[in-house]
Amino acid sequence: MFTFAAKFGGLKLYLKMQKENILKIFLACLLMVVSFSTPAISQEHDQHPEPEQHATHQESAEHDEVGAIDTEEEVKEYIDHHLQDSHDFTFFSDAETGAHYGFPLPIILWDGGLKVFSSSKFHHGDEVVEADGQYYRLYHSKIYKTNAEGDIAYGEDGFPSNERPLDFSITKNVLTMLLVSVLMFILFRSLATSYKSRTIPKGFGRVLEPLVIYVRDDIAKPNIGKNYRKYVGFLLTVFFFIWILNLLGMTPLGVNVTGNIAVTFALALCTFFIVQFSGNKDYWKHIFWMPGVPVPMKIMLAPIELLGIFIKPFSLMIRLFANMTAGHIIIMTLLGLIVVFQNWIAGPAFFGFTIFISIIELLVAFLQAYIFTLLSALYIGMAVEEHDDHHPADNEDIPVL
């Protein structure tokens, strides 16, 4: 609930609401802790007279019976699974009954022909699917070709050595990105058309207008310069796309799109191509044969500058990916620690930590979108900059120190 409020109403509203509801939240948290820790306490009590080995054995056995995520391995597995893309959209799972609540997504494969079927056929990785005489199996959210029994052979590196078909499936991440695209199209179209009849926008457009102007006037204009208008469209798209996806990662939907290196790679690739194709003569000149530098130095610097072309978008890719992945891991680890410790102190403490980190993550969600946009604008600005070839070293009026 708090993430939704913060998403739509901003941090201030959240903080205000938090102040009013802090008692309620605390009480709710206490209740939760009580309900979680009660079995643990009684169980501890039972185990005291028994020897150590028996206790651990009984503990694991009892936990298996309960079926909740109790051990560290299970928490780790859960986090790993959350960070990955998935072929079905699961909101939550009941480990006790093995039921998954969510909906399946279509699977589209190209393997000597187009093959389309629903991911519900895999039964969350339990079953082998036969499509046009070829057998497929889901293993750690990836599809492998197998034989009829669904055997997976492991290579020397410990990873499956089975062949993989070309996977064009509408996965969880793809679906989220499509939904965000549609949402952005509707929102910004209504914003744009509202200017036809009136000077100020209506409804949600009033939230978007200052942000659009902010990106235009504070990111694009000072960093790109004269011909900034051409690039505002790309910068706005990237900014809102990343921001909305980052915020969606904070909701209980459990999507981790910007924390997927393929997604950030594609975004960085867009920046890369735009920078290279809008680069003018001066840009290439400053890379391969920079003026005002001695010739031996030019030969040494050219490869470094050439490498710089690729390092810039690469750093964009890594920064966004690493920040979002780190945020997700921190939040889920803190929540996981509640389940690992299962006592009165750890419950409220890690609950509080999680709220604290969540607020920071809200800031990071904006900051990463801002930085990606800002650095893209900066790189574009470097490429389209008009140099007047006025170098202090060439100018005799300024003494060279």
Next chain:
Amino acid sequence: MEALDLSMIGAGIIILGAGWGLGKIGSSAMEGIARQPEAAGKIQTAMIIIAALLEGVAFAALFAA
């Protein structure tokens, strides 16, 4: 005896350095803003760019480890 894996320690050292650098950036920016409050916006933008670049180094270290 298998060789001791020092890559995480190396990453730790790099992150210490990055943290120190971020502190330097923050303190210098604060000083700059205090001296010249009207330039706060420009200083802030420059600060964030440098911080982002530094962060890139720290993450590169984390991934290399």
